[in-house]
Amino acid sequence: MKEKELSLLMKGMAPVIGALISKSVQPLVDRLAELEQQIADMPVPKDGRDGVDGKDGSDGKDGADGEPGQDGKDAEPVSAEDIAKAVAEYLAANPPAAGKDGRDGIDGKDGAVGADGKDGAPGMNGKDGAPGRDGADGKDGVGLADAIIDRKGVLVLTMTDGRVKELDVVVGSDGTDGAPGKDGSAGRDGFGFDDLDLIEGEEGVSLRFVQGEASKDFALPVVFDRGVYREGGTYRKGNGVTWGGSYWIAQKDDPSKPDTPDSGWRLAVKKGQNGKDLTK
Structure with a gap:
């Protein structure tokens, strides 16, 4: 234990040790006070006559040495826990006056960024935006x-x-006359x-x-507008239809559905982008 820490510990223990000593000697103090009171209560004796001086006695022989006294018991070791417990009991019985509030401590460093939280539940569908502006007219x-x-x-x-x-x-031009042929059966009238x-x-x-x-x-x-494409309808080469916001022109008779592989339709005018909502 460092000297500074030992000094602080002794300062903390001093009141506790003082209290323990005071508690231990208090019965002796009380007993002394009681004897002093008894002596004070006794009557004051009167002086008697002086007695005759006695003769000096001869010196007595030295007494024999007494037996060695028993060794004293070692004090029980005191641990840091015992000292801390005694200090705690003393402070509990004699709580110190509340100190003034200390200064605020320095802010701690920011912690590391936490892991991403789980995705929240899907929100409710928002309201439909205002209709976008009309796109530019396509080419004729x-x-x-x-x-x-x-x-x-x-x-x-x-x-x-x-x-x-x-x-x-x-309409073909007239050919040269051929050799007269045999009369054939009556044919159909020409057209x-x-x-x-x-x-x-x-x-x-x-x-x-x-x-x-x-x-x-x-x-x-030639291009002939047939309106909106109808599934199951009959279309031929040159027919034009609208489908999916785009304009398609048939490249062969009996084409399949537009916007499918090998449909027989050619994209003529592509669908424009959606207009932005009008801001107020």
Whole structure:
């Protein structure tokens, strides 16, 4: 134990040891006080006559040495726990006056960051935001502006964007006369046309050739808007539909559902991003 710690311990023990000594000698003090009181209560004796001086006695012989006294018992060892217990009992019986509040201690260092807590339960669905603004208008689609058959019998189409497309020959030129053949059986009447009309039906645009009461339709592979795609509907090459917010154009007859592998549809106009909520 260091000297400073021993000094502090002795200062703490001094009142306890003093109290123990006072408690031990108190019966002797009380007894002495009692005897002093008895002596004080005795009558004062009167002086008697002086007696005759006696003769001096002869010196006595030295007495024999007494037997050695018994060794004293060793004091019981006192441990730090005993001292602490005695100090605690003394302080409990004689509590010191309350001291003034000490100064605040220095703040401790921040502890290490704790582990992430578990995810909380999903919150309630928020309210729907205000509708976003309308997206910008898409580019106009290309349609059929005119269709004619030139002198060579070629079908010529004029598109709405100004482009001109020449298709296959629909009316052939006259061939040279062949050798007279054998008379065959009566064949069917040949088909020419007396009238040509552009027909816009439910499935698209067609050219209709008419001869008398007979007619023949030729579908034109041009973009024809069919509205929103309907599963199970019949579509042909050139039909345009909206699906999933985008615009699709059929690349073949009887295509499957848009936005599926090898569907036969081509994405023409992609869906725009959602508009942001209007802030007040």
